[in-house]
Amino acid sequence: MPTTGPVVDPAALPLERKVSLLSGRDFWSTAPLADAGIPSLVLTDGPHGIRRQDVAAADHLGFHASWPSTCFPPAVAVASSWDPEVAARVGAAIGREARALGVHVVLGPGLNIKRSPLCGRNFEYYSEDPLLSGVLGAAHVRELQAQGVGVSVKHFAVHNQETDRMRVSAEVDERTLREIYLPAFERVVTEARPVMVMTSYNRVNGVPMSQHHRLLADVLRGEWGFEGVVVSDWGGVYDRVAALVAGLDLQMPGPSDANDAKVEQAVRDGKVAEAVVDTGVRRVAALARSLATSDAVAGTAGIPEEEHHALARELAAEGVVLLKNGADVLPLRANSRIAVIGEVAARPLYQGGGSSRINATRADSALEAMRDVGESVRHARGFTTDDACGDGDGVSVELLGEAVGIAADSDVAVVFVAGNGDTEGRDRETLDLPAEQIELIRAVAAAAPRTVVVVSGGGVVSLEGWHDDVDAIVEGWLLGQGGGHAISDVLFGVVNPSGHLAETIPLRLQDTPVYTNFPGEAGHVRYGEGVMVGYRHYETVERAVRYPFGHGLSYTTFATTGMTVEATGDDTATARVTVTNTGDRAGRHVVQAYVATTAGPVRRPARELRAFAKVSLAPGETRVVELALERRAFAYYDVENSRWTVAAGEYRIQIGESAARIVAERSVTLPGDASTKELSLDSSFGEWLGHPVLGPLLRETMAAGMSEERRRASELNSDMIHHVVSVPVRQLLNFPGIELAEQDLVRMLESTR
Numbered sequence: 001m002p003t004t005g006p007v008v009d010p011a012a013l014p015l016e017r018k019v020s021l022l023s024g025r026d027f028w029s030t031a032p033l034a035d036a037g038i039p040s041l042v043l044t045d046g047p048h049g050i051r052r053q054d055v056a057a058a059d060h061l062g063f064h065a066s067w068p069s070t071c072f073p074p075a076v077a078v079a080s081s082w083d084p085e086v087a088a089r090v091g092a093a094i095g096r097e098a099r100a101l102g103v104h105v106v107l108g109p110g111l112n113i114k115r116s117p118l119c120g121r122n123f124e125y126y127s128e129d130p131l132l133s134g135v136l137g138a139a140h141v142r143e144l145q146a147q148g149v150g151v152s153v154k155h156f157a158v159h160n161q162e163t164d165r166m167r168v169s170a171e172v173d174e175r176t177l178r179e180i181y182l183p184a185f186e187r188v189v190t191e192a193r194p195v196m197v198m199t200s201y202n203r204v205n206g207v208p209m210s211q212h213h214r215l216l217a218d219v220l221r222g223e224w225g226f227e228g229v230v231v232s233d234w235g236g237v238y239d240r241v242a243a244l245v246a247g248l249d250l251q252m253p254g255p256s257d258a259n260d261a262k263v264e265q266a267v268r269d270g271k272v273a274e275a276v277v278d279t280g281v282r283r284v285a286a287l288a289r290s291l292a293t294s295d296a297v298a299g300t301a302g303i304p305e306e307e308h309h310a311l312a313r314e315l316a317a318e319g320v321v322l323l324k325n326g327a328d329v330l331p332l333r334a335n336s337r338i339a340v341i342g343e344v345a346a347r348p349l350y351q352g353g354g355s356s357r358i359n360a361t362r363a364d365s366a367l368e369a370m371r372d373v374g375e376s377v378r379h380a381r382g383f384t385t386d387d388a389c390g391d392g393d394g395v396s397v398e399l400l401g402e403a404v405g406i407a408a409d410s411d412v413a414v415v416f417v418a419g420n421g422d423t424e425g426r427d428r429e430t431l432d433l434p435a436e437q438i439e440l441i442r443a444v445a446a447a448a449p450r451t452v453v454v455v456s457g458g459g460v461v462s463l464e465g466w467h468d469d470v471d472a473i474v475e476g477w478l479l480g481q482g483g484g485h486a487i488s489d490v491l492f493g494v495v496n497p498s499g500h501l502a503e504t505i506p507l508r509l510q511d512t513p514v515y516t517n518f519p520g521e522a523g524h525v526r527y528g529e530g531v532m533v534g535y536r537h538y539e540t541v542e543r544a545v546r547y548p549f550g551h552g553l554s555y556t557t558f559a560t561t562g563m564t565v566e567a568t569g570d571d572t573a574t575a576r577v578t579v580t581n582t583g584d585r586a587g588r589h590v591v592q593a594y595v596a597t598t599a600g601p602v603r604r605p606a607r608e609l610r611a612f613a614k615v616s617l618a619p620g621e622t623r624v625v626e627l628a629l630e631r632r633a634f635a636y637y638d639v640e641n642s643r644w645t646v647a648a649g650e651y652r653i654q655i656g657e658s659a660a661r662i663v664a665e666r667s668v669t670l671p672g673d674a675s676t677k678e679l680s681l682d683s684s685f686g687e688w689l690g691h692p693v694l695g696p697l698l699r700e701t702m703a704a705g706m707s708e709e710r711r712r713a714s715e716l717n718s719d720m721i722h723h724v725v726s727v728p729v730r731q732l733l734n735f736p737g738i739e740l741a742e743q744d745l746v747r748m749l750e751s752t753r
């Protein structure tokens with residue numbers, strides 16, 4: 001929409017008019033002020049495609065109709081590609097569709113961490129690892145915005161469950177917040193500069209995120225330099241005035257006359273400075289003026305359906321993870337007699353429920369795609385996802401019999417199963433597949449010469465109870481509308497699978513680090529596992545899992561040799577490895593670099609992903625891959641001093657085929673940060689003794705004040721010191737025989753300043 005009026009500073013407008021800019025005009029757009037040259041912006045979901053609705057039929061849960069658009073692979077699949085290029089191409093295509101459909105700001109991607117595999121919206125999030133989430137999110141945002149459209153990343157922050165999502169308080173300690181839950185947002189905000197950040201519904205340590213001054217004003221804007229608009233999640237403003245003061249500019253949806261009136265009143269009563277309103281309206285107006293220009297968004301031009309469907313198919317294949325391939329049953333041969341079993345082979349499950357739901361232009365069925373390639377493909381439903389028999393309670397003897405029949409009369413059976421319950425608004429209750437699907441897999445595996453299982457679903461499902469009965473397992477997630485062809489391409493080897501798990505597949509739900517703390521109770525969820533999320537936990541406590549983070553097979557093989565690591569500064573290093581495709585097919589390999597250390601005073605996970613790169617290799621081809629390890633790769637968040645610190649010490653750089661399988665390792669010793677910790681009277685005796693100036697001074701002064709006899713005794717008893725190292729020096733004064741006064745300690749401290 002072109003601007004219509006003169007461009008005036010919105011702060012100069014009467015209070016009532018400018019406040020109207022701080023909440024939406026309707027469900028999906030911001031309020032315009034035409035005579036001040038401020039157009040309206042259209043905001044729309046979402047993370048894997050455009051869900052543009054007519055305002056008359058608007059909703060934020062995906063119930064009502066939306067305009068047709070392409071359903072690209074959801075984040076769960078993009079993450080499994082471990083390829084920023086895939087994320088970038090998804091972002092760019094969504095940007096093009098946003099322009100074509102008249103959308104100025106796209107709501108997504110979601111950058112939240114998969115804390116529990118049960119979170120109902122995990123399909124909209126990338127990974128249990130913040131680096132993988134951040135790198136992919138940044139690529140998506142950068143390319144989407146390069147199309148002249150804005151992005152609102154979401155849901156800031158610590159929004160990791162659907163249960164009680166609008167009230168629950170995530171109780172999380174500062175180090176965990178900084179090391180696990182914020183870094184993806186931090187990377188995306190600082191590197192890709194989204195124009196908008198959406199606050200989450202939940203509270204963090206008691207404070208609703210829409211009014212969290214510390215995280216919005218101090219961290220997001222202050223530390224990361226975010227200059228865009230902060231928008232609420234839909235309906236997620238609880239106290240409008242507090243939210244405004246904390247830095248939430250735009251309340252959505254709107255209008256909200258009641259809240260506008262509260263803001264006006266607060267200004268009139270002198271409780272909120274008018275400058276606070278001015279800052280918010282200037283941000284909203286600046287964004288509207290920059291995005292809602294006539295040439296930025298074409299309106300409802302239509303989308304390149306064919307081209308984008310082909311792209312959705314190509315990108316979906318990148319997210320498929322080959323978990324197991326016994327007896328090289330895959331790839332399938334076109335001339336094999338193939339029994340395809342399962343309703344989802346014909347009626348694909350390719351997206352989750354809720355606000356991200358796309359009215360897809362079409363959806364590929366794997367069955368049809370397989371029929372295009374295979375010479376003999378027969379199908380049996382096996383089970384039905386209709387409610388009559390799809391809730392896990394009932395097994396249809398007839399459907400089962402039919403499936404077993406064609407399986408027995410085949411060379412290979414491919415069973416399509418699906419987890420359920422991937423939706424916004426509700427967490428899953430179990431990792432298990434419905435019982436009738438497990439029974440089906442087992443019955444087919446017993447009858448067929450070879451069995452392949454293809455799993456669909458937005459989050460990991462348990463593979464127990466049948467894993468060892470089958471030859472191959474393909475993790476097909478939710479792949480978007482091109483997923484059917486993508487699966488067929490992988491099954492027949494048209495595409496060599498190169499996806500890797502972005503989340504661990506545990507053996508049991510009870511093994512997950514959050515088991516006793518998810519989804520919380522009485523309005524609180526305690527992040528008691530701290531930084532030990534996902535593989536960080538399993539590797540640290542050496543707990544067996546079914547498939548580790550980072551796992552993924554290929555139809556070719558790769559070798560990793562010649563690893564070197566060199567420090568490139570006090571707190572940075574570069575690792576190099578040589579990777580070779582040792583098989584006979586072209587393939588894509590992910591080099592995963594983890595850092596393991598015990599340096600510093602905090603408990604570190606056994607290893608943490610700190611860099612990765614995906615490379616394409618022809619058969620026999622060799623390449624040297626270089627991975628830069630930045631300061632953050634070695635740092636921990638030092639809560640005492642509110643800063644990132646690199647401790648002096650040894651760091652092992654490990655190249656893994658997964659988080660559990662390390663294939664090469666080299667160490668590097670880094671000087672790290674000079675210790676600049678300021679001591680006080682509350683610092684411990686041990687800390688004082690370790691200080692280059694205070695240590696000798698303290699020893700001297702104490703010795704001088706002791707009787708000869710006592711000094712000899714304390715010298716003899718070197719064990720004594722162990723008993724007192726953790727005593728704050730101030731408390732030492734309370735003990736007899738310590739001839740020290742508080743002034744002595746204060747004088748020593750002053751001598752260091």
Ligand code: BGC
Pocket residue numbers: 045046059060061107154233234355
């Ligand atoms: C979701 C957001 C979404 C918004 C608008 C909310 O329910 O949490 O992710 O962008 O609705 O549909």
